[in-house]
Amino acid sequence: MNVLTALSILILLSLPSTDSELREFQYDGPGLALIMPLDSGIIAIPRGYGTILYLERGSAARYIPWKWDESTYCSAPSSYGDSAAVCINRRGLDYIVLFSPDSLLEFHGPFENAGRTVFDASGNLWFTADGFLHKNSVSTGIELESHTISVDPSGNLVAFCDRDDRICILNTSDGISSILSSDYRFYSPVFVSCEGTVVIVSPTLEGEIVMISLGGGTCTSLAEGSMPFWWNEAETILYCVTSDDGHTVTAGEIWSITPEGVNQQITFSPGIHEIHPIASCGDVFAIDAVTGALISVPAR
Numbered sequence: 322m323n324v325l326t327a328l329s330i331l332i333l334l335s336l337p338s339t340d341s342e343l344r345e346f347q348y349d350g351p352g353l354a355l356i357m358p359l360d361s362g363i364i365a366i367p368r369g370y371g372t373i374l375y376l377e378r379g380s381a382a383r384y385i386p387w388k389w390d391e392s393t394y395c396s397a398p399s400s401y402g403d404s405a406a407v408c409i410n411r412r413g414l415d416y417i418v419l420f421s422p423d424s425l426l427e428f429h430g431p432f433e434n435a436g437r438t439v440f441d442a443s444g445n446l447w448f449t450a451d452g453f454l455h456k457n458s459v460s461t462g463i464e465l466e467s468h469t470i471s472v473d474p475s476g477n478l479v480a481f482c483d484r485d486d487r488i489c490i491l492n493t494s495d496g497i498s499s500i501l502s503s504d505y506r507f508y509s510p511v512f513v514s515c516e517g518t519v520v521i522v523s524p525t526l527e528g529e530i531v532m533i534s535l536g537g538g539t540c541t542s543l544a545e546g547s548m549p550f551w552w553n554e555a556e557t558i559l560y561c562v563t564s565d566d567g568h569t570v571t572a573g574e575i576w577s578i579t580p581e582g583v584n585q586q587i588t589f590s591p592g593i594h595e596i597h598p599i600a601s602c603g604d605v606f607a608i609d610a611v612t613g614a615l616i617s618v619p620a621r
Contacts, residue, residue: 354369354608355370359403359422360402363385363601363615364385368516368613371393373395375422386420386425387425399440405420406418407420408438414433415431416431416432417435421470430450433450436467449466449468452465454493461493465498467481468489469509471510471511472512479491480521482509486505487503488500488501502533505528505540506525508524508526511549515580520532520534522551529546530547541582542578546563547560552600555577556580559600560598562574570595594610595610596608604618605617605618
């Protein structure tokens with residue numbers, strides 16, 4: 322039996338609908354830790370972060386095509402169009418991998434202390450490594466230690482959190498950075514563009530999802546929750562509201578909120594603890610925190 326057969330792979334199921342083309346993913350492989358949209362499919366990372374799968378409607382799940390060994394693990398990936406990038410660590414050294422569902426496109430490194438990759442609106446790839454900001458795998462010469470960054474659509478601004486959990490902004494044209502906001506303890510800030518206005522959305526250690534303006538750093542608390550995902554087509558933020566016993570998630574539901582503050586609960590399933598919501602090709606998906614199963618979230 323080969324590896325993909327052992328994973329039980331994908332089963333394509335028809336949903337009750339007048340549209341016979343409407344389909345959902347049904348994944349029965351290893352428990353998943355993270356999902357991310359890529360083109361018309363989903364990048365799926367099993368628990369342990371030791372490999373990456375690509376899930377596609379109507380096709381068998383398959384490994385992203387490069388050789389993994391027991392010493393290799395990866396960061397959360399980022400995607401742009403039909404390609405994606407990830408930082409992997411192999412035997413203590415970091416590498417940046419640019420890939421498509423079917424092929425390895427570029428492989429860069431080794432680096433010391435490389436961070437998560439991110440794309441701007443033109444498809445330029447950004448990440449930190451060796452203490453510097455890199456663009457398309459070339460050092461910009463700008464010192465930056467943060468592992469998690471976000472780049473605005475133009476590629477002119479980089480958002481990151483400093484050691485005091487403040488949001489800082491780096492201007493890539495002159496290399497000067499400044500503190501944008503210290504109103505909360507932020508992590509993983511993300512630039513989003515809504516109706517032509519660019520803002521930052523960030524979760525906080527206080528358990529809120531906050532929107533920060535670039536002009537002055539004004540903070541607007543949007544909701545209590547975590548794991549925000551910007552659904553660009555719907556111009557709304559997907560997020561989860563969870564509870565736990567100090568060790569494991571005991572409840573989880575998916576909500577959405579617009580930048581204007583229109584809030585809506587999407588899932589109502591006490592037996593399933595949804596986390597990590599994403600949107601792919603107009604549909605919403607999540608992970609069951611208990612089993613690691615891929616969940617198709619019904620439209621409401």
